Amino acid sequence: MFLSNLDQKDKMVRPPCCDKLNVKRGIWTAEEDAKILAYISKHGAGNWTAVPKKAGLRRCGKSCRLRWTNYLRPDLKHDSFTPQEEEMIIRLHAAIGSRWAIIAQQLPGRTDNDVKNYWNTKLRKKLSDMGIDPVTHKPFSQILVDYGNIGGLSKCGNRIGSLNRDMKNAFMSKSQHLYQPSPPPPGFSNINSHLMMTTTMVSSQAESIIPGGLLNNNNNTSDNMIMNSLGNYSTNSSVDLLAQLQAIKLVTEASNCADNMSAPFYNEGSLLLSSSSSSSLPSSSSSSSTCSTAGQEKSPLNFSWQDFLLDEDALLSTDPQEQNNVVEQSQNVILLPSHINNENNNTTQTNNTFQRTDYGAVPSYEFPATSSGASSFVEAMIDRENEMFLEFPDLLEDPCFYN
DNA sequence: AAGCTAGACAACCGCGTTCCG
DNA sequence: TCGGAACGCGGTTGTCTAGCT
Structure with missing residues (x-):
């Protein structure tokens, strides 16, 4: 037998x-x-x-x-997902990727399995039909431009696989929606262009927060290098935690803004994770005051990927003088340099139903330095994290981060 | 009516992390 | 400190069902 x-x-x-x-x-x-x-x-x-x-x-x-x-579990919902939940999933996925447990925690009554299944069976296809790569949350056409700029596919890791599949689906099914979501695809109502912009905007913003996504849409080889060098940050460093918190904050904030404002949150360019007077992260309970744009609030401690690149490159340098300079610079650099604006971003079609030019103008993320003046990047990260937990003590109780 | 296919979702698997003796 | 057990998570597979040919 x-x-x-x-x-x-x-x-x-x-x-x-x-x-x-x-x-x-x-x-x-x-x-x-x-x-x-x-x-x-x-x-x-x-x-x-x-x-x-x-x-x-x-x-x-x-x-x-x-x-x-x-x-x-008695607290579970067994009814279908609401449009609000759907949008939240898309935003969070754009921000933090397939961290289903974390996403599910933002949706009371839903499990990670629910969210994962819903994503795999419904939302992926919806985004693909809209001409958006469900992994990168960027329009396929934009990704093609990116790949052209990068000059190869090797840096894109496993995302290319889904790109192939999803892009193929999109081309096969509704190629006319590529990058031009008008009229809305079936199943998406009047929030569609909002959502479409949301997903790309959040994605591009989140990629500023979380290194490891598809390389940003620029042809700056230095940026590519830094993205590569930081590619594993999201796996096990404090950057990961902080970045996820910030990404979730961003998404929550975006939802609040979108709910409270007639215009979408990405209005007039970029949404900032800006610092209110003392805090680096906006309070989700005061959305109206925190949905700011680059022009409204400008931290004196801005930095960009290029800034960070200088640090990292110099850290790798064997020149002691250069390294000293780096240490000095790093005292103000906490994380997450801004997206580099790039004229390539503005090469997108001008006759879109939504204007893509602001996409290129995005993300000037600004995070203040820690108050402690840490002497290294790592120390700064740890200090920053500690500060954040002081600001958001409830996060310490959040089982999704310390379970 | 039978067979096929795709969608939905429940369940399983493997692996990393945490807990505990 | 260490090793095994337990837990949690993300990816994958399996099963059921409805719709179509």
Whole structure:
């Protein structure tokens, strides 16, 4: 008697809690649901390895946890996503990528699995149909321009794969929408051009925040170098945390602005993550005062990718004098230099239903330096993070960052 | 009616992180 | 400090169903 492939795999890779051959798999029955509900209502959630045995289930503990968190939890919504949720997902995805757990935490009653499935089945296609690459959140035509500027595809990593697929879909299905979302595609109502702009704007802004996205749309090789050198920042450094917080702030802020203003938040160029008097991040509770533009608030401590590049290049330098200069410069550089404006950004069509010229004018992100005058970039980052947690103490309680 | 296909969503898997003895 | 267990997350697969041919 041969074991099926599944059973063989089970024996080899299943964790200790699930390595029993008689563990049941597949769709849960109402009876099983009732058992797990009864158990959790009595004992509470937790210690999942013990749950199956105590609840009388022939299931893996991991499977029980998944069933509870994704389906049985009483606080879950089971109705379809609202347009507001949809827009929030798109914005957050543009800002932080496929961090489904974080995105789901911004949507009460939704799980990461819900959001992920909804994205994969609905939103990806919608964006593609609108001529937007759902990974980079940039119009395909813009990406083509970018690739031309970059002069190759090698730096684009795995995004190119989805680009190929999604761009193909877009071309095949609704090529007429490419970059010209008028009339709106099916399924998108009057928020479409707003959304389309939103997704590209947030994307471009977020890429200023989170190095590691598709290279920005400029042909500045120095920028390319810095983007490459920082490409892994988003994985495990404090930049990641800070950047995500800022990105979420940005998106939340954008939502507030969009809700409160008749004009979209990207009105007149760029939305800034600007510093109000003492804080580097706008308070989401005071959206009207924080939806500022470059012309309204200008920090004296601006910097750009180029500024940062100088630092990084010099840090790599073997010249001690140059390195000293870098240390001096870095005292004011915390993060996230602005998008470099580039005339290439302005090469986009001028007859679009929405004006792309402001896209090229985007992102002059400005972040103030820390007050502590840290002597290195890393120290500055840590100081900045500490300051931010002082400003937003509730973040320390947020399980999505410290779970 | 049968077969095929695509969409929706539930569930699983592998891996990294955290917890705890 | 270390190692194993537990947990959490993102990617992927499996299953069901509706619509079409």
